[in-house]
Amino acid sequence: MPADMIDSEGDTTAVAAHRTDHSVDARGALSGVEHRPGASKPDPIVVADGIVRRFGGLTAVDVAHVEIQRGVITALIGPNGAGKTTFFNLLTGFDKPDAGTWSFGGKGLKGVPAYKIARLGMVRTFQLTKVLSRLTVLENMRVGATGQSGESLWQAMFAPLWRGQEKRNTERAMGLLHRFKLDTKKGDFAGSLSGGQRKLLEMARALMVEPELVMLDEPMAGVNPALKQSLLGHVKSLREDGMTVLFVEHDMDMVRDISDWVIAMAQGRIISEGPPDAVMSDQRVIDAYLGAHHDTELSEEDEEAILAAAQEEIQASEEESHG
Amino acid sequence: MADDTASERAAHEKMAEGAVLRADELTAGYLPGVNILNECDLYCRPGELVGIIGPNGAGKSTLLKALFGLVKVGAGTVQLKGEDVTNERADVLVSAGIGFVPQSNNVFPSLTVEENLEMGSYQKPKSFRQQFEFVASLFPTLADRRRQRAGSLSGGERQMVAMGRALMMEPSVLLLDEPSAGLSPIMQDEVFVQTRRINRAGVSVVMVEQNARRCLQICDRGYVLDQGRNAYTASGEDLMNDPKVIELYLGSLAKA
Numbered sequence: 001m002p003a004d005m006i007d008s009e010g011d012t013t014a015v016a017a018h019r020t021d022h023s024v025d026a027r028g029a030l031s032g033v034e035h036r037p038g039a040s041k042p043d044p045i046v047v048a049d050g051i052v053r054r055f056g057g058l059t060a061v062d063v064a065h066v067e068i069q070r071g072v073i074t075a076l077i078g079p080n081g082a083g084k085t086t087f088f089n090l091l092t093g094f095d096k097p098d099a100g101t102w103s104f105g106g107k108g109l110k111g112v113p114a115y116k117i118a119r120l121g122m123v124r125t126f127q128l129t130k131v132l133s134r135l136t137v138l139e140n141m142r143v144g145a146t147g148q149s150g151e152s153l154w155q156a157m158f159a160p161l162w163r164g165q166e167k168r169n170t171e172r173a174m175g176l177l178h179r180f181k182l183d184t185k186k187g188d189f190a191g192s193l194s195g196g197q198r199k200l201l202e203m204a205r206a207l208m209v210e211p212e213l214v215m216l217d218e219p220m221a222g223v224n225p226a227l228k229q230s231l232l233g234h235v236k237s238l239r240e241d242g243m244t245v246l247f248v249e250h251d252m253d254m255v256r257d258i259s260d261w262v263i264a265m266a267q268g269r270i271i272s273e274g275p276p277d278a279v280m281s282d283q284r285v286i287d288a289y290l291g292a293h294h295d296t297e298l299s300e301e302d303e304e305a306i307l308a309a310a311q312e313e314i315q316a317s318e319e320e321s322h323g
Numbered sequence: 324m325a326d327d328t329a330s331e332r333a334a335h336e337k338m339a340e341g342a343v344l345r346a347d348e349l350t351a352g353y354l355p356g357v358n359i360l361n362e363c364d365l366y367c368r369p370g371e372l373v374g375i376i377g378p379n380g381a382g383k384s385t386l387l388k389a390l391f392g393l394v395k396v397g398a399g400t401v402q403l404k405g406e407d408v409t410n411e412r413a414d415v416l417v418s419a420g421i422g423f424v425p426q427s428n429n430v431f432p433s434l435t436v437e438e439n440l441e442m443g444s445y446q447k448p449k450s451f452r453q454q455f456e457f458v459a460s461l462f463p464t465l466a467d468r469r470r471q472r473a474g475s476l477s478g479g480e481r482q483m484v485a486m487g488r489a490l491m492m493e494p495s496v497l498l499l500d501e502p503s504a505g506l507s508p509i510m511q512d513e514v515f516v517q518t519r520r521i522n523r524a525g526v527s528v529v530m531v532e533q534n535a536r537r538c539l540q541i542c543d544r545g546y547v548l549d550q551g552r553n554a555y556t557a558s559g560e561d562l563m564n565d566p567k568v569i570e571l572y573l574g575s576l577a578k579a
Contacts, residue, residue, distance in 0.1 A: 080504065
């Protein structure tokens with residue numbers, strides 16, 4: 001075979017293979033990992049231990065141990081009220097746990113405020129987007145940049161000290177806006193964007209700090225079906241660029257489509273871990289979503305027993321609050 | 324497919340005859356042009372306990388709110404005992420015989436249990452004594468705590484107060500929006516038992532639930548909602564053993 005042919009042919013297929021192989025690589029790295037809650041991973045970027053968060057009498061999060069593998073897309077699923085968003089808030093410093101320790105890239109994060117966690121390279125988005133609606137799209141992006149020298153009062157007074165950085169930030173912002181197809185909207189107020197565009201802007205802004213880990217809280221919620229596919233593509237592209245993605249999502253088609261690993265929570269605990277197909281056919285997960293299976297009719301005795309148990313629980317909580 | 328829809332419509336028309344509450348081809352949403360519900364049918368026959376289940380975002384709570392006039396119905400009708408009550412005001416619906424228990428913020432925390440129940444009967448204060456007896460027979464705990472502020476009660480007890488208040492007007496049909504949400508497992512079971520007892524006392528019930536299997540276990544008939552449409556309706560028992568229901572929640576990979 002002539003050498004030039006190998007070159008031209010080989011190049012394009014190599015590029016294509018490189019593109020698609022990310023998910024294969026990512027899943028490959030996880031192939032030896034046990035399918036059980038708290039399974040240890042070959043290269044964890046986040047490790048959390050004994051994280052507990054209580055709201056009054058309700059234990060919202062109670063995670064004994066969890067590891068998030070670097071460079072893959074991990075989905076966090078679970079029924080309403082499972083504690084997914086609370087767990088997100090705890091990891092990212094937006095809420096404080098009652099107990100527990102966790103680390104990002106080996107650095108302990110306990111007591112580190114949210115803005116510092118973001119600067120370390122662990123950024124998040126929100127279920128209900130938090131764009132600054134009275135700023136333009138481009139201004140929203142610039143706000144996302146960190147370490148701005150103009151933030152210091154005396155430097156702020158001398159334009160030459162920050163102008164170069166401002167320019168670099170703007171260039172980076174424009175690059176990201178282009179990638180998320182928001183460049184034509186750069187001068188529009190963020191408040192005028194559609195729900196889906198806000199999700200994109202929030203994701204783009206998160207990337208301004210060049211994060212290692214991107215955490216997305218329900219990226220698909222409230223996004224119209226036409227935008228969903230492109231949003232999916234953007235999430236996958238984060239992995240292709242070497243980032244780690246952890247996301248909370250209810251859209252099971254999306255979870256199956258893009259995640260390399262799935263962690264399922266229910267009532268604050270992790271109940272299952274594994275590849276999407278394994279987790280979604282796990283009996284514990286099905287029970288968590290639909291409630292436990294009840295084959296028999298609820299008898300008179302069952303009812304009495306339930307009422308008695310409830311009465312006991314009420315008494316117990318009463319004594320606790322008075323004692 | 325079109326045949327399916329037509330035959331489902333015909334079955335609905337037939338069964339909904341004489342229903343205490345019925346909705347026909349309801350289309351509703353929060354924003355103009357964005358419909359959450361698309362042509363939903365529902366009926367509840369006298370004395371029936373009807374459950375509405377479906378995955379997150381299927382439109383369950385929206386359907387319940389549309390029945391109670393809290394979400395504007397764009398097309399379709401809601402009928403209570405044969406009268407058209409579509410988009411009627413909440414207080415009118417309450418005096419016409421619909422009781423509604425919202426999912427959250429459903430008690431007045433600074434009022435006592437008794438005052439909360441009085442609020443429930445403000446349109447019919449004379450019958451307070453008698454209805455209070457009825458509610459107290461269902462929820463003895465509430466009678467014990469009548470002087471306690473509702474805000475100091477546990478989640479399960481607050482749910483009882485909210486249900487009790489809705490019962491103060493002797494409703495013909497009670498609408499419950501995810502009554503077990505946010506409660507401990509024991510209190511969740513408790514709410515299902517209480518709902519069933521209310522139903523046995525002669526009140527028709529339509530409940531939306533996240534705990535699908537518990538709901539199907541106690542209800543006479545269930546509706547499965549998917550993306551704002553009726554996926555299907557069947558007896559609670561049949562739905563409980565239907566693998567399609569699991570698929571709807573967890574995708575086609577999920578196995579029973």
